[in-house]
Amino acid sequence: MISVKNKIYDRKQISVLSTKKIYSGEVSIRVDRFRLNNKTIEKEIVEHPPSIGLIPVIDGTCILFVTQYRHAAGRTMLEIPAGKIEKGESPKQAALREMREEIGYTGKLSPILQWYLAPGYDTELMYVFVATDLQKINKKQNLDDDENIKVKRMKLTTAIKKCVSGEIKDCKTIAALLAYERIKSR
Amino acid sequence: MISVKNKIYDRKQISVLSTKKIYSGEVSIRVDRFRLNNKTIEKEIVEHPPSIGLIPVIDGTCILFVTQYRHAAGRTMLEIPAGKIEKGESPKQAALREMREEIGYTGKLSPILQWYLAPGYDTELMYVFVATDLQKINKKQNLDDDENIKVKRMKLTTAIKKCVSGEIKDCKTIAALLAYERIKSR
Numbered sequence: 154m155i156s157v158k159n160k161i162y163d164r165k166q167i168s169v170l171s172t173k174k175i176y177s178g179e180v181s182i183r184v185d186r187f188r189l190n191n192k193t194i195e196k197e198i199v200e201h202p203p204s205i206g207l208i209p210v211i212d213g214t215c216i217l218f219v220t221q222y223r224h225a226a227g228r229t230m231l232e233i234p235a236g237k238i239e240k241g242e243s244p245k246q247a248a249l250r251e252m253r254e255e256i257g258y259t260g261k262l263s264p265i266l267q268w269y270l271a272p273g274y275d276t277e278l279m280y281v282f283v284a285t286d287l288q289k290i291n292k293k294q295n296l297d298d299d300e301n302i303k304v305k306r307m308k309l310t311t312a313i314k315k316c317v318s319g320e321i322k323d324c325k326t327i328a329a330l331l332a333y334e335r336i337k338s339r
Numbered sequence: 340m341i342s343v344k345n346k347i348y349d350r351k352q353i354s355v356l357s358t359k360k361i362y363s364g365e366v367s368i369r370v371d372r373f374r375l376n377n378k379t380i381e382k383e384i385v386e387h388p389p390s391i392g393l394i395p396v397i398d399g400t401c402i403l404f405v406t407q408y409r410h411a412a413g414r415t416m417l418e419i420p421a422g423k424i425e426k427g428e429s430p431k432q433a434a435l436r437e438m439r440e441e442i443g444y445t446g447k448l449s450p451i452l453q454w455y456l457a458p459g460y461d462t463e464l465m466y467v468f469v470a471t472d473l474q475k476i477n478k479k480q481n482l483d484d485d486e487n488i489k490v491k492r493m494k495l496t497t498a499i500k501k502c503v504s505g506e507i508k509d510c511k512t513i514a515a516l517l518a519y520e521r522i523k524s525r
Contacts, residue, residue: 167410176361180383180460182368189408190487197366198411199385201460222375224353225384226458235459266503268510270457272412273421274366274387277457279510301376317452317521324454324465324514331517335503 201277205248206235206325208265208333209258209284216312216330217256217287218305231305231315232323233330235279244280253290256304260284265336270325281329283337309334387463391434392421392511394451394519395444395470402498402516403442403473404491417491417501418509419516421465430466439476442490446470451522456511467515469523495520 170186170193181200186193209217222229236251238244245262252258262282270277313334316327356372356379367386372379395403408415422437424430431448438444448468456463499520502513 167408167413176368178370178383180368180385182362182366182385184364185410187410194410196410197364199366199368199461201457222353223455223458224371224373224380224382225460225462226455226464227353230455230458232458266505266513268508268513269409269412269416270510271387271461271463272409272416272418272509274411275385275457275461276411278412313521317518317525319452322454323458324456324510327452327454327518328510328514331521332503332513335499335517339503 197274199271199275199277201275202237202239203244203278203280204235204237205244205251206233206279206281206329207248207252207284208233208282208329209252209256209260209287210309211287211306214308214310215306216309217258218307218312218326219255219302220305221302226322228322230323231321231326233326235325238280245282248280248282248284252284255302257290258284258287259290260287266329266332268325268328279325281325281332283333383460385457385461385463387461388423388425389430389464389466390421390423391430391437392419392465392467392515393434393438393470394419394468394515395438395442395446395473396495397473397492400494400496401492402495403444404493404498404512405441405488406491407488412508414508416509417507418512421511424466431468434466434468434470438470441488443476444470444473445476446473452515452518454511454514465511467511467518469519 168188172183172185175182183198185198186195218231219234220229220231234251234255238247248262262284264282266281268279312330315321316330354374359370361368369384371384372381404417405420406415406417420437420441424433434448448470450468452467454465498516501507502516
């Protein structure tokens with residue numbers, strides 16, 4: 154909630170006139186009509202559950218990443234581990250589960266930031282954690298159908314170079330690494 | 340395109356078995372069935388046009404931001420100016436138009452990075468520009484219906500503090516400011 158020239162907007166003060174679900178699935182879409190500044194606005198909203206993103210720090214100076222084929226982007230990408238929060242899970246529980254499933258580790262989690270990925274049309278809010286004191290779990294990866302994940306270890310300094318050179322093309326990964334690099338040196 | 344243990348994946352090598360449009364609008368949704376690693380995967384893909392994000396630098400040390408109510412997030416947010424690339428526009432043309440419409444300036448654009456906002460399910464690719472040599476245009480803002488934009492000027496150093504303190508909650512804004520801060524000092 155941010156004050157904008159003495160006006161405070163939040164969901165409660167927006168008068169939603171109608172809401173219509175267009176499609177329900179893993180990702181859903183609805184059309185809302187609402188009043189804002191005496192105008193009626195109709196807008197498509199992509200509904201995505203909240204999610205978690207992880208910065209798993211190993212041996213002090215390295216990060217564990219995943220590479221996977223991303224069909225929406227049509228390419229294989231290097232990203233921090235991330236995933237949806239399932240029903241009934243807390244962000245921390247989801248982060249521990251994703252860490253176990255995607256990279257086969259457990260560890261100590263510290264929340265650092267929360268952010269929206271595309272707040273212009275998408276409800277997804279991501280909770281970002283740093284994971285330290287990592288311990289390997291001898292358990293087979295338990296992946297979703299469309300996950301084709303390889304774990305990749307990289308020095309933080311190398312990864313940060315790839316963020317600013319354009320080699321890493323995932324916004325959450327760039328935001329997470331650059332923010333973590335500043336936060337850890339405070 | 341990234342090599343993953345000697346396998347190269349790109350869209351051409353993924354065999355799409357079927358694609359079904361579920362909804363068409365400003366944002367669309369389709370369901371694709373495709374083969375990957377000898378498994379058949381069905382996945383919902385949110386289709387969003389490519390977009391631009393802008394870092395407008397004024398007086399050397401300040402950035403121009405926008406604040407606006409974001410219905411998908413249910414809150415007013417501080418963000419860098421951004422917007423869709425319209426049909427027929429280049430990324431640079433879109434960036435110039437958005438800069439004129441959202442903040443009322445023109446300037447010199449330098450591309451810095453490109454990133455996906457949510458590559459797990461969303462096609463949106465954002466082209467990020469730094470804008471310098473800003474000149475005010477005496478033209479009324481020409482905003483979309485759901486834009487309720489206030490322009491806000493802030494020192495880059497102040498904005499970066501807000502990125503790592505959690506006050507700024509928009510992933511592209513955090514990635515853009517932290518990347519720009521590194522790129523400009525190279």
